[in-house]
Amino acid sequence: xxxxxxxxxxxxxxxxxxxxxxxxxxxxxxxFGMSALTAVTAQNTLxxxxxxxxxxxxxxQQIESVGTDLGADAVKTGMLxxxxxxxxxxxxxxQFGWERLVVDPVMIAKGGAPLLQEEAVSALKTHLLPISMxxxxxxxxxEALTGQTIRTIEDRKEAAKRLHELGVKYVVIKGGxxxxxxxxxxxxxxxxxxxxxxxxxxxxxxxxxxxxxxxxAITAELAKGKTVQEAVQTAKSFIQAAISHELGIGHGHxxxxxxxxxxxxxx
Ligand SMILES: Nc1ncnc2c1ncn2[C@@H]1O[C@H](COP(=O)(O)OP(=O)(O)O)[C@@H](O)[C@H]1O
Ligand SMILES: Cc1ncc(COP(=O)(O)OP(=O)(O)O)c(N)n1
Numbered sequence: 001x002x003x004x005x006x007x008x009x010x011x012x013x014x015x016x017x018x019x020x021x022x023x024x025x026x027x028x029x030x031x032f033g034m035s036a037l038t039a040v041t042a043q044n045t046l047x048x049x050x051x052x053x054x055x056x057x058x059x060x061q062q063i064e065s066v067g068t069d070l071g072a073d074a075v076k077t078g079m080l081x082x083x084x085x086x087x088x089x090x091x092x093x094x095q096f097g098w099e100r101l102v103v104d105p106v107m108i109a110k111g112g113a114p115l116l117q118e119e120a121v122s123a124l125k126t127h128l129l130p131i132s133m134x135x136x137x138x139x140x141x142x143e144a145l146t147g148q149t150i151r152t153i154e155d156r157k158e159a160a161k162r163l164h165e166l167g168v169k170y171v172v173i174k175g176g177x178x179x180x181x182x183x184x185x186x187x188x189x190x191x192x193x194x195x196x197x198x199x200x201x202x203x204x205x206x207x208x209x210x211x212x213x214x215x216x217a218i219t220a221e222l223a224k225g226k227t228v229q230e231a232v233q234t235a236k237s238f239i240q241a242a243i244s245h246e247l248g249i250g251h252g253h254x255x256x257x258x259x260x261x262x263x264x265x266x267x
Pocket of ligand 1: 137138139174175176177184185186200201202203204207209210211212214236239243
């Protein structure tokens with residue numbers, strides 16, 4: 001059986017985040033990866049040097065090419081840049097009836113560069129979240145989407161409930177930005193229960209692309225027909241291995257190691 005996943009996201013020339021992280025993750029999890037580019041970024045481990053969005057028509061046509069021929073068992077969105085691109089993506093997802101949709105609401109790169117226009121946040125809430133299966137905000141993204149300050153796990157649970165009210169079936173609020181304590185905790189909410197995915201916090205500066213990689217791993221597992229809880233568990237193990245076995249390349253915040261999980265499984 002060949003499982004297929006489509007990523008709709010921006011290109012990171014440095015290879016650690018964006019489309020590149022997604023396709024590497026799909027491949028590592030034995031899922032055939034396809035892509036629709038939304039923007040080209042000139043980017044490396046030191047930051048983002050340039051952002052060049054594609055036209056909404058170019059994004060729509062790439063999705064159309066994939067949808068009318070290959071199809072997709074699951075779809076992920078990453079950097080979407082503008083409200084116009086969000087609208088065409090939502091319309092194409094509906095056209096092809098894609099239900100296994102994972103939305104990583106990428107807003108700002110770790111170095112501070114904006115990857116989504118401020119006015120596009122409300123388009124995410126009105127057009128994309130109501131048709132998505134899973135949304136995976138980090139803490140600042142969850143704050144931007146809910147207008148709520150998040151400090152504690154209880155705050156995250158409250159934010160997850162608010163996001164669920166927008167129509168998304170599962171909310172995962174990631175804990176990478178909560179640097180209190182020895183552990184990272186990702187909180188999953190399915191509309192009635194909370195589940196916690198905990199791992200040892202790794203003390204490293206090489207975390208470029210963690211969010212993209214984590215959401216891509218969820219998408220790959222959903223493409224195989226796994227449940228959301230199973231998919232998040234695998235994604236947590238995948239990202240833990242990828243961060244632990246750092247590559248140490250570049251002069252700044254380096255990428256994670258996308259082959260570490262596979263090598264660990266093979267041992
Ligand atoms: N230092 C770390 N040690 C272990 N896990 C981490 C670390 N930083 C992030 N993670 C994990 O990586 C994933 C992405 O989280 P996060 O960094 O919050 O997302 P983003 O890259 O979107 O800001 C989550 O599963 C989170 O728990
Ligand atoms: C093209 C592109 N897309 C997304 C991101 C953000 O990736 P993320 O996984 O949140 O990691 P950081 O950039 O925050 O380290 C990106 N940088 N570029």
